[in-house]
Amino acid sequence: MRTLEGLWLDRTSRVTLQEQLARQIKELIQSGVLAPGDALPSTRDVATGLNISRNTAVNAFDRLLSEGYVESVARSGLFVSSSITLSPHSTWQVRPKAGRGRTLAPAPSRPTPLGAPLPFRPSQPDVALFPLLIWNRMRARALRLEGRSLLRYQAPCVAGLPALRQNVAAYLRDSRGVRCDWRQVVITSGSQQALFLLGMLLLGPRDLVYVEDPGYLEARLAWRRAGAKVIPGPLDEQGLRLPARPVGKVSLVYTTPSRQFPTGVSLSLARRLALIDYAGRTGAWVIEDDYDSELRYGAPPLPSLQSLDRSGRVIYVGTFSKLLFPSLRLGYVVVPEPLLETFVELKHLIDDHLPLVDQATLALFLESGAFYSHIRRCRKAYAERQALFLGLFADSKLPIAFPHADGGMNLTGILPDDRNDEALSRRLGEAGFDVPALSRYAVRASPPGLVFGFTAFTPPEIRSAFARMRPELDAALG
Numbered sequence: 001m002r003t004l005e006g007l008w009l010d011r012t013s014r015v016t017l018q019e020q021l022a023r024q025i026k027e028l029i030q031s032g033v034l035a036p037g038d039a040l041p042s043t044r045d046v047a048t049g050l051n052i053s054r055n056t057a058v059n060a061f062d063r064l065l066s067e068g069y070v071e072s073v074a075r076s077g078l079f080v081s082s083s084i085t086l087s088p089h090s091t092w093q094v095r096p097k098a099g100r101g102r103t104l105a106p107a108p109s110r111p112t113p114l115g116a117p118l119p120f121r122p123s124q125p126d127v128a129l130f131p132l133l134i135w136n137r138m139r140a141r142a143l144r145l146e147g148r149s150l151l152r153y154q155a156p157c158v159a160g161l162p163a164l165r166q167n168v169a170a171y172l173r174d175s176r177g178v179r180c181d182w183r184q185v186v187i188t189s190g191s192q193q194a195l196f197l198l199g200m201l202l203l204g205p206r207d208l209v210y211v212e213d214p215g216y217l218e219a220r221l222a223w224r225r226a227g228a229k230v231i232p233g234p235l236d237e238q239g240l241r242l243p244a245r246p247v248g249k250v251s252l253v254y255t256t257p258s259r260q261f262p263t264g265v266s267l268s269l270a271r272r273l274a275l276i277d278y279a280g281r282t283g284a285w286v287i288e289d290d291y292d293s294e295l296r297y298g299a300p301p302l303p304s305l306q307s308l309d310r311s312g313r314v315i316y317v318g319t320f321s322k323l324l325f326p327s328l329r330l331g332y333v334v335v336p337e338p339l340l341e342t343f344v345e346l347k348h349l350i351d352d353h354l355p356l357v358d359q360a361t362l363a364l365f366l367e368s369g370a371f372y373s374h375i376r377r378c379r380k381a382y383a384e385r386q387a388l389f390l391g392l393f394a395d396s397k398l399p400i401a402f403p404h405a406d407g408g409m410n411l412t413g414i415l416p417d418d419r420n421d422e423a424l425s426r427r428l429g430e431a432g433f434d435v436p437a438l439s440r441y442a443v444r445a446s447p448p449g450l451v452f453g454f455t456a457f458t459p460p461e462i463r464s465a466f467a468r469m470r471p472e473l474d475a476a477l478g
């Protein structure tokens with residue numbers, strides 16, 4: 001029997017307790033904390049544990065039953081549905097009910113073809129802009145320089161190839177103002193691995209993590225997976241607000257200060273200083289996820305939060321997924337000295353080191369300046385695409401507002417208050433679009449909105465996709 005640890009209900013929220021409970025149990029299932037076939041506690045125990053009425057718990061479970069997340073077995077109780085599978089695109093799906101028991105989903109008869117993102121899937125770079133010829137040249141050069149050593153196990157490379165760590169440190173110091181020695185830079189399999197490892201390292205059961213709400217879902221799932229309790233922090237025009245009243249001892253604050261994901265708001269200087277002060281006073285760690293800060297159009301990127309920190313509490317995380325290509329799976333974390341040794345030990349247990357050929361290629365790509373030319377090219381192309389996208393919406397007079405549009409890969413459009421963003425996102429999905437609802441990223445109520453990505457699509461693709469999407473939006477919002 002699984003207890004539902006880590007659930008947190010906000011009694012001041014506009015979202016009902018029943019809705020909050022159902023959403024959070026769904027997240028536990030989606031993150032794998034609860035597996036298909038796991039027994040759930042009784043509604044009586046849930047009600048007592050969370051100090052809510054029995055009816056509230058029953059209604060939340062009824063909802064999970066009707067959506068297929070949970071199934072009831074006569075005289076045994078409630079279980080996580082055995083018919084839940086993870087689709088190839090990482091969206092959790094509930095398959096139609098089959099027999100009971102912990103059976104695996106049948107394997108698809110044919111492998112799913114590798115595809116391109118549907119419009120307007122968020123956070124996707126345009127891989128057509130990537131200079132593959134130059135990359136291949138660098139790869140050949142790396143192999144010529146290092147020979148077959150790149151093909152061996154290399155125990156000293158657990159934290160990454162030294163040449164790459166040195167180049168990343170130089171880039172972070174020059175472009176992002178990050179204060180670090182190259183030995184603090186650890187190369188990870190995308191920033192997601194860095195977030196997961198930091199969760200394992202810094203969090204234990206019931207520790208409190210303060211996160212942006214709405215915010216990056218996969219980070220939240222990683223904190224929950226470590227057993228921590230997630231406390232949603234509200235956003236306003238200056239970004240994340242610190243807790244207004246005591247919430248207990250916070251172990252970790254997770255933030256995307258340069259461009260909040262997914263709303264796009266930047267953390268103001270006053271809030272940055274307040275956050276650093278809070279971390280220094282309370283001993284909390286702060287994770288700065290700087291996933292796409294280079295992509296600021298019309299103004300230079302904002303300096304990193306870590307560059308302002310004198311207390312050594314900010315852990316800087318970054319990725320090459322957005323600036324180069326996501327399947328490269330290379331990211332990095334600047335680990336504060338006191339955590340470095342244990343972080344590297346943990347990294348050693350998960351995958352020893354990452355592919356050395358790719359790391360050596362990337363080191364040359366950075367060193368040669370090709371990296372910087374590529375960023376400039378992307379910035380220019382993406383700025384044009386963003387302007388086109390915003391122009392099409394402005395001309396359409398649709399009631400969608402884009403309050404934060406100074407850069408990035410996504411534009412979050414805020415809908416009129418009375419609209420249901422999940423229903424609209426579903427409707428767009430049926431019409432061949434991939435536009436998530438803002439509420440999908442939220443723990444508490446958020447204004448209804450849609451998160452559009454524009455970077456992966458050329459101007460003609462944006463125009464034609466917008467023309468196809470327009471009737472759906474007109475019908476739902478007009």
Ligand SMILES: Cc1ncc(COP(=O)(O)O)c(C=O)c1O
Nearest residue numbers: 123190191192216261291319321
């Ligand atoms: C805010 C944020 N952080 C981290 C990531 C993870 O990127 P990756 O694991 O590919 O480096 C993403 C991906 O979309 C993201 O949006």
